[in-house]
Amino acid sequence: MRPFSYSRATDARDALERFQPGTMYLGGGTNLVDLMRLGVARPDSLVDVTRLPYDTVEAAGDGLRIGAAVRNSDLAMHPVVRERYPMLARAVLSGASGQVRNMATVAGNLLQRTRCPYFQDISHPCNKRRPASGCPAIDGDHSGLAVFGHSEHCVATHPSDMAVALAALDARVHVTGPAGDRVVPMPGLHRLPDGEPERDTVLAAGELITAVELPPPPAGASHYRKVRERASFAFALVSVAAVLDVADGVVRDCRLALGGVAHAPWRAELAEAELRGAPATQEDFSRAAEAELSRARPLPRNAYKVPLARNLIVRTLQELVP
Amino acid sequence: MAEITLQVNGAQRSVSADTRTSLLDLLREHLDLTGTKKGCDHGQCGACTVLIDGRRANSCLALAVAWDGAEITTVEGLGDGAEPHPLQTAFMDFDAFQCGYCTPGQLCSAAGMLAEGGPSAVTADLTGDPPLTAEEIRERMNGNLCRCGAYVNIVAAIEDVSR
Numbered sequence: 001m002r003p004f005s006y007s008r009a010t011d012a013r014d015a016l017e018r019f020q021p022g023t024m025y026l027g028g029g030t031n032l033v034d035l036m037r038l039g040v041a042r043p044d045s046l047v048d049v050t051r052l053p054y055d056t057v058e059a060a061g062d063g064l065r066i067g068a069a070v071r072n073s074d075l076a077m078h079p080v081v082r083e084r085y086p087m088l089a090r091a092v093l094s095g096a097s098g099q100v101r102n103m104a105t106v107a108g109n110l111l112q113r114t115r116c117p118y119f120q121d122i123s124h125p126c127n128k129r130r131p132a133s134g135c136p137a138i139d140g141d142h143s144g145l146a147v148f149g150h151s152e153h154c155v156a157t158h159p160s161d162m163a164v165a166l167a168a169l170d171a172r173v174h175v176t177g178p179a180g181d182r183v184v185p186m187p188g189l190h191r192l193p194d195g196e197p198e199r200d201t202v203l204a205a206g207e208l209i210t211a212v213e214l215p216p217p218p219a220g221a222s223h224y225r226k227v228r229e230r231a232s233f234a235f236a237l238v239s240v241a242a243v244l245d246v247a248d249g250v251v252r253d254c255r256l257a258l259g260g261v262a263h264a265p266w267r268a269e270l271a272e273a274e275l276r277g278a279p280a281t282q283e284d285f286s287r288a289a290e291a292e293l294s295r296a297r298p299l300p301r302n303a304y305k306v307p308l309a310r311n312l313i314v315r316t317l318q319e320l321v322p
Numbered sequence: 323m324a325e326i327t328l329q330v331n332g333a334q335r336s337v338s339a340d341t342r343t344s345l346l347d348l349l350r351e352h353l354d355l356t357g358t359k360k361g362c363d364h365g366q367c368g369a370c371t372v373l374i375d376g377r378r379a380n381s382c383l384a385l386a387v388a389w390d391g392a393e394i395t396t397v398e399g400l401g402d403g404a405e406p407h408p409l410q411t412a413f414m415d416f417d418a419f420q421c422g423y424c425t426p427g428q429l430c431s432a433a434g435m436l437a438e439g440g441p442s443a444v445t446a447d448l449t450g451d452p453p454l455t456a457e458e459i460r461e462r463m464n465g466n467l468c469r470c471g472a473y474v475n476i477v478a479a480i481e482d483v484s485r
Contacts, residue, residue: 006324006341006387026388033344033383034364046341048388073377077440082448093443097465098435100365102377103384232443232464233366 001036005045011052012176012208018047019178019206025049027108028071030100035113039122040129050105054210057081062216068107068174068209072162073098075106085214087222087241091165094226097233107209110163110173110189113200114156114263115235117141127153128197135197143301144237147309148262154197155299157260158190159235164259165224167267168241171214177207186212187257190264197263218255220245221320226259227312236260238309244320246280254317256292258309268292271313280321282314289313324387330355331399337386345389346370346381349396357397357426361467368466371427371434372396378434380465397426400433408483409433416479420470428466432480435462454484 006026009015015025022044026032035041054067057078064085066075075081076092096104118124118136125133137145137155145155163186171186189201203209226239239259245252254275256268274288289310296306327336330353337352346363349355349372358381361369365383372381373395400407409429412418419425441448444461452458459477468476 001342004341006385026385028383029385029388030365030380030383033385036342037363046385050388073438077438079449082441086448089441089448090443093441093448097365097368098438098462099368099371099378099380099431099465100383102374102434103379232461 001039002042004036004043006048007045008048008051012210015047015049015052015208016176016178016206018045020045021205023047023206025208027069027105027111028103029108030096030104031108031112035120038120040113040120049107049208052210060213064214066106066212066214068105068211070106072096072101072104072106072109075162076101084217085165085169087224087243088162088165088169088214091161091224091226091239091241094224094239095161106162106212109160110166110209110212111201111203112160115159116145116156119156128156128193128200131196131198138299141301142299144235144260145299145302146262147296147298147302147305148258148266149192150263150297151193151195151197153195154193154263156193156197156263158200158262158264159260160265161224161226161236161239161259163190164239164257164265165241166212166214167265168222168243168255168257169214169217170255171212173209174211174213175203175207176210177204179204183213187265187267193263200263218243218245219253221322222255223316223320225312225316227308238305238312240309240312240316242313242316242320244275244280244317246321249280251275251278251280251284256313258313261296261305261309268313270295275317280317282318285314285317286310288317324390326386326390328386328389328391329393331395339386341385341387343386344382345372345374345384345386345394348386349381349394355396355398358430359423359426361424361427366467367424367427368431369424369427371431371466373430373434376434376437378431395430395433397429400429407433409479412479412483413476416475416482417472418475418479419468419472424466424468424470428463428468428476431463431466432483435459436480436484438462454481456481459484
């Protein structure tokens with residue numbers, strides 16, 4: 001690991017003032033410290049932002065405001081999250097381990113890097129790690145990687161479960177930075193790789209997430225379901241965050257987001273459009289899933305994700321019908 | 323270098339260490355507390371689990387400097403000095419190990435887990451506080467691997483203590 005200096009910021013202004021080229025903000029460190037050990041992340045200085053006054057979950061109108069430094073376990077255990085946003089609690093609980101969730105922060109969860117095996121191994125080229133060096137995953141082991149929205153430069157996936165639920169809940173990410181405060185909607189924080197896979201998100205250098213705001217929960221029943229290679233403590237091959245509001249056998253509204261399939265949480269807007277106003281039947285759910293998957297571009301070794309995603313969407317929606 | 327002060331198993335310890343030092347290496351190399359084990363050093367195996375301010379955490383992923391001021395409990399501090407912790411007794415009674423390398427992490431993780439409560443990913447109703455069935459224990463202990471495969475007896479030992 002390269003030597004670095006460490007300092008603790010006391011508030012957002014202090015953090016921004018400490019930020020220089022070569023600085024990285026440190027949250028729980030569960031991803032960043034590992035990446036530093038692997039030689040993937042090489043900061044000159046760390047500014048620890050875990051002591052900033054963003055460690056509470058508070059009511060915000062009919063919604064909720066989640067501080068950026070709230071630990072993942074505290075978010076999942078919060079009584080209002082469990083009661084009103086169970087899909088979010090389940091998404092968080094389905095990720096990592098008890099130890100990691102106790103350390104990891106909400107903002108750190110959003111800003112964690114891909115687990116693409118080539119990104120994490122500095123003996124390989126990787127356009128995300130070293131721009132214009134190449135992408136060995138495209139002709140190599142991309143079995144766990146993207147089927148939507150990838151580019152000739154990068155086929156990485158975003159690994160977060162929490163972000164998938166937030167994308168389905170229309171969360172708003174509050175950001176402060178050298179140019180002032182702004183709000184970034186979910187989905188929208190994470191970008192597709194295009195020609196710049198080194199940029200995971202739309203955040204500019206030095207920008208700092210301060211909170212995630214949830215609007216009131218959407219009507220209907222919800223669920224987060226994750227498929228992975230072992231029963232627990234593994235990243236998603238495909239996951240789905242689904243909200244379904246059915247009245248008189250007809251879909252009034254729905255939300256559908258997929259994880260493990262793209263460089264960003266993938267909001268299934270084509271499927272949602274098919275579902276709204278349609279009968280809540282297996283046939284209609286299948287048609288909606290197929291509509292979304294018509295824009296999938298699977299690679300040779302991850303083509304299994306297409307039927308997996310279809311079946312996951314259909315089964316999850318069926319279970320949400322009252 | 324950084325000056326780091328921790329409360330370790332009830333005693334204040336001050337160390338001057340490189341900022342790169344993990345909490346795991348600080349415990350083992352600077353404080354000679356070698357009960358905490360280094361397995362993968364990537365947060366995937368749980369052998370390094372300790373309690374930080376009462377909550378279980380992977381000490382390999384914790385930069386010691388980032389936890390300056392924290393209270394740390396390692397496997398050496400689980401018992402009260404005279405008596406072993408009930409989990410330690412149960413692990414012996416239930417033969418919950420073979421080689422023993424993962425055991426300190428299993429013990430600290432189980433101690434932290436039993437204090438947590440609430441639902442897990444396998445709980446049907448997230449608003450409740452479900453009983454700790456074997457299925458719940460397996461899910462909650464997912465961050466601790468045992469390459470000898472003593473899981474059956476580890477779960478039984480934890481289940482016994484949780485009753």
